[in-house]
Amino acid sequence: MSATPRVVVIGAGIVGANLADELTARGWDRVTVLDQGPLPLTGGSTSHAPGLVFQTNASRTMTAFAGYTVEKFTGIDVDGAWCFNQVGGLEVATTPERLADLHRKQGWATSWGVESQVVDADECVRLHPLVDRDRILGGLHIPSDGLAKASRAVVALARRAEARGARFQGSTRVTGIEQAGGRVTGVRTPDGVVPADVVVSCAGFWGQELGAMVGMDVPLLPLAHQFAWTGQVPDLVGRNDELGEASLPILRHQDQDLYFRERVDRLGIGSYAHRPMPVDLRELPQGEDVRESSMPSMLPFTEEDFAPVWEQSRLLLPSLRSSKIDTGFNGVFSFTPDGGPLIGESPDVAGFWIAEAVWVTHSAGVARAVAQLLVDGRSEIDLHGCDVHRFEDVQLSPEYVSETSQQNFVEVYDVVHPLQPRMSPRDLRVSPFHARQQELGAVFLEAGGWERPHWYEANAPLVDELPAEWVPPERDAWAARFWSPIAAAEAWRTRTAVAMYDMTPLTRLEVSGPGALALLQRLTTGEMDKSVGAVTYTLALDEAGGIRSDLTVARLGEQLFQVGANGPLDLDHLRRQAPDDGSVQIRDTTGGTCCIGLWGPRARDVVRGLTADDFSDDGLKYFRAKRARIGGVPVTAMRLSYVGELGWEIYAGADNGRRLWDVLWAAGQEHGIVAAGRAAFNSLRLEKGYRAWGHDMTTEHDPYEAGLGFAVRRQKTADFVGRQAVAGRSADTVGRRLSCLTIDDGRSVVLGHEPVFVDGRPAGYVTSAAFGHTVGRPIAYAWLPASAAVGTSVEIGYFGTRIAATVTAEPLVDPGMTRLRG
Numbered sequence: 001m002s003a004t005p006r007v008v009v010i011g012a013g014i015v016g017a018n019l020a021d022e023l024t025a026r027g028w029d030r031v032t033v034l035d036q037g038p039l040p041l042t043g044g045s046t047s048h049a050p051g052l053v054f055q056t057n058a059s060r061t062m063t064a065f066a067g068y069t070v071e072k073f074t075g076i077d078v079d080g081a082w083c084f085n086q087v088g089g090l091e092v093a094t095t096p097e098r099l100a101d102l103h104r105k106q107g108w109a110t111s112w113g114v115e116s117q118v119v120d121a122d123e124c125v126r127l128h129p130l131v132d133r134d135r136i137l138g139g140l141h142i143p144s145d146g147l148a149k150a151s152r153a154v155v156a157l158a159r160r161a162e163a164r165g166a167r168f169q170g171s172t173r174v175t176g177i178e179q180a181g182g183r184v185t186g187v188r189t190p191d192g193v194v195p196a197d198v199v200v201s202c203a204g205f206w207g208q209e210l211g212a213m214v215g216m217d218v219p220l221l222p223l224a225h226q227f228a229w230t231g232q233v234p235d236l237v238g239r240n241d242e243l244g245e246a247s248l249p250i251l252r253h254q255d256q257d258l259y260f261r262e263r264v265d266r267l268g269i270g271s272y273a274h275r276p277m278p279v280d281l282r283e284l285p286q287g288e289d290v291r292e293s294s295m296p297s298m299l300p301f302t303e304e305d306f307a308p309v310w311e312q313s314r315l316l317l318p319s320l321r322s323s324k325i326d327t328g329f330n331g332v333f334s335f336t337p338d339g340g341p342l343i344g345e346s347p348d349v350a351g352f353w354i355a356e357a358v359w360v361t362h363s364a365g366v367a368r369a370v371a372q373l374l375v376d377g378r379s380e381i382d383l384h385g386c387d388v389h390r391f392e393d394v395q396l397s398p399e400y401v402s403e404t405s406q407q408n409f410v411e412v413y414d415v416v417h418p419l420q421p422r423m424s425p426r427d428l429r430v431s432p433f434h435a436r437q438q439e440l441g442a443v444f445l446e447a448g449g450w451e452r453p454h455w456y457e458a459n460a461p462l463v464d465e466l467p468a469e470w471v472p473p474e475r476d477a478w479a480a481r482f483w484s485p486i487a488a489a490e491a492w493r494t495r496t497a498v499a500m501y502d503m504t505p506l507t508r509l510e511v512s513g514p515g516a517l518a519l520l521q522r523l524t525t526g527e528m529d530k531s532v533g534a535v536t537y538t539l540a541l542d543e544a545g546g547i548r549s550d551l552t553v554a555r556l557g558e559q560l561f562q563v564g565a566n567g568p569l570d571l572d573h574l575r576r577q578a579p580d581d582g583s584v585q586i587r588d589t590t591g592g593t594c595c596i597g598l599w600g601p602r603a604r605d606v607v608r609g610l611t612a613d614d615f616s617d618d619g620l621k622y623f624r625a626k627r628a629r630i631g632g633v634p635v636t637a638m639r640l641s642y643v644g645e646l647g648w649e650i651y652a653g654a655d656n657g658r659r660l661w662d663v664l665w666a667a668g669q670e671h672g673i674v675a676a677g678r679a680a681f682n683s684l685r686l687e688k689g690y691r692a693w694g695h696d697m698t699t700e701h702d703p704y705e706a707g708l709g710f711a712v713r714r715q716k717t718a719d720f721v722g723r724q725a726v727a728g729r730s731a732d733t734v735g736r737r738l739s740c741l742t743i744d745d746g747r748s749v750v751l752g753h754e755p756v757f758v759d760g761r762p763a764g765y766v767t768s769a770a771f772g773h774t775v776g777r778p779i780a781y782a783w784l785p786a787s788a789a790v791g792t793s794v795e796i797g798y799f800g801t802r803i804a805a806t807v808t809a810e811p812l813v814d815p816g817m818t819r820l821r822g
């Protein structure tokens with residue numbers, strides 16, 4: 001057997017130790033773990049982590065990571081002493097809003113397969129007798145949550161990894177990364193170079209320092225977070241022995257940004273209620289000092305910040321009134337712009353990876369995913385929300401990282417609506433149509449730094465003109481947030497007249513050069529070797545047949561392609577896969593260009609007077625592109641539509657964008673044109689069954705499961721990634737399916753991530769949902785067992801209630817495609 005790669009892991013915290021364990025378990029035995037601090041308590045965040053593991057999260061991936069941490073830590077010990085104490089988790093509500101949110105969270109738990117119950121106040125007190133019955137309305141109980149003893153788990157994992165050949169070395173600071181020919185070759189330390197084929201930085205909140213050594217942006221912010229231990233709590237005396245430590249569930253009081261854990265006869269209290277306290281690494285012990293300083297990640301306790309939460313703690317847990325704070329510290333750990341961890345390889349230095357901004361809770365899951373990436377080339381769990389390359393350039397600036405990470409600290413326990421935009425920073429990226437959109441009263445939400453109109457207040461009068469069958473039903477207060485009935489009017493006009501959609505924020509990549517065709521042939525499931533002007537909807541698969549992305553590829557020249565992509569991950573993927581002989585150039589052209597989706601039965605009437613080019617059915621066929629001029633503006637028009645109506649995506653240079661908008665707008669007036677936003681768009685796309693990657697499908701799904709088998713061209717002569725994996729599969733072989741549901745009562749709108757029950761049992765979860773204005777019913781797409789055929793009655797869990805729905809044949813609108821091809 002050939003030798004496995006030499007791996008250096010930087011950091012012997014819970015992530016580094018887990019990674020050494022996962023790699024050696026896969027036979028990669030040449031693993032060296034280096035830490036600047038002494039072993040095993042290195043002084044990083046892990047050394048003093050109180051280790052509460054609340055598994056459930058809006059993200060399926062993060063919940064799966066946590067579930068694996070629970071499973072793994074339950075199975076390890078140090079000389080018989082536990083690494084995971086499954087005391088359960090209890091989150092209490094003191095407001096009706098929180099109680100409702102706990103019901104929503106219980107829905108996520110059910111969707112992701114975690115057993116849980118919302119319980120009443122009496123049951124909360126039975127589970128945690130210290131809680132004041134009169135202060136709470138109820139709680140969410142998750143019996144499999146508990147306490148991870150992170151510092152002990154590090155010892156257990158290190159021992160296991162060492163037994164398989166790994167080496168752990170403390171008091172060794174990495175001061176540089178050695179590289180040659182664009183690859184890592186080792187790490188520099190004061191004692192010399194340690195050679196390596198792969199380096200993984202698990203340096204926690206020091207991550208930016210390590211990234212800087214290879215010029216890599218690591219968008220995290222070290223923040224201090226207060227944690228205190230009480231003195232003896234009389235009501236806890238005699239409950240636990242030193243070994244067991246705790247028997248009460250871990251407790252969250254999110255309405256006051258607090259959490260609690262037991263330790264023998266004391267309580268630990270963590271608080272997010274204080275001001276964000278960013279930490280400048282330069283002020284922490286460095287180099288030699290780390291060896292002497294026991295805990296660089298423990299900053300002095302600022303009592304004044306803790307005083308109000310101590311009061312709140314004593315209100316929730318009256319037993320604390322006869323206790324006092326014994327010790328406390330301001331502990332440092334990482335926050336990121338979106339709260340997710342950071343996993344991935346440097347774009348410039350092959351073999352340099354990071355796994356940072358990871359909680360103890362997710363540590364084993366993240367480490368397993370990284371080990372799978374290194375050893376197998378892919379993770380079994382979808383990583384798109386964790387990939388360090390998920391951020392747009394503008395989101396990597398220190399100002400953005402600092403502001404948004406601090407905001408995440410403040411909001412960590414807030415009830416956050418899925419559409420809720422951040423208030424600041426805003427206006428980072430605006431399309432050339434922005435001023436016009438403002439004039440029309442656009443209500444903007446933000447994504448990827450872009451301002452995106454969701455609807456236009458200028459269309460409000462149209463709501464009164466809606467035909468009865470288009471009038472949307474009232475929504476409940478939650479579903480009505482960040483929504484307006486104006487969306488119904490915009491959808492109506494799109495289906496009956498014509499609308500302009502700002503498609504500028506959708507990522508556009510230009511792939512060109514003599515090797516462009518071959519690259520796209522290899523990376524996608526469709527036939528790319530078509531005539532100039534062809535547009536192809538296609539999939540990028542991974543080796544196992546999982547969907548990495550869906551792409552719309554337009555061949556604009558023999559060696560020139562425009563790729564409509566899902567975001568920065570596609571750019572990163574294409575760049576990594578491109579040959580390094582200069583035969584392919586890949587550029588993100590999104591910022592310098594713009595796009596209007598002009599769609600509706602009267603779209604052709606709008607352009608007719610504006611162009612000498614042929615926009616007839618023959619002149620520009622469905623899924624064809626051509627260069628043209630509209631109102632004097634040079635454009636590339638593509639005959640396709642996410643909303644399922646006749647029309648084009650019209651691309652222009654950003655400098656011409658405003659004029660393009662104005663000429664279309666003016667010409668459209670006599671045809672009833674409206675500007676329409678994302679709310680209408682999302683409804684119309686779901687009516688047509690168009691999938692959104694990242695929501696509806698990910699690398700965890702194959703094309704046939706996702707209902708996208710048509711995009712895999714079996715007769716394609718060129719080989720492509722994933723071909724072998726999907727060769728034997730078809731829509732008939734799948735065990736699960738992305739299914740279209742319509743809601744039986746015609747009015748109850750769900751928002752996504754809700755559990756779906758078949759025969760009363762959890763069977764899947766909602767991916768995307770909207771009210772279908774054309775069909776007059778709410779729609780939800782959901783992953784369900786393939787046995788749930790069309791006509792099957794199901795129920796969707798929504799804030800603790802069940803909504804009846806039916807699996808329905810898709811698409812709901814225009815299955816014959818007559819509107820698009822007209």
Ligand SMILES: Cc1cc2nc3c(=O)[nH]c(=O)nc-3n(C[C@H](O)[C@H](O)[C@H](O)COP(=O)(O)OP(=O)(O)OC[C@H]3O[C@@H](n4cnc5c(N)ncnc54)[C@H](O)[C@@H]3O)c2cc1C
Nearest residue numbers: 011013014015036042044045046049052174204331360361
């Ligand atoms: C007060 C507090 C409470 C918390 N509570 C919880 C909780 O209840 N549940 C939970 O899940 N998480 C909790 N966390 C978060 C959790 O502790 C961290 O996210 C986690 O421990 C990070 O693990 P890590 O291995 O990535 O980082 P660390 O443990 O910080 O390890 C990184 C290591 O890298 C080493 N290193 C850095 N630079 C270099 C270099 N140049 N050369 C060599 N070595 C280097 C450091 O010495 C360090 O040992 C808490 C954090 C704090 C501060």
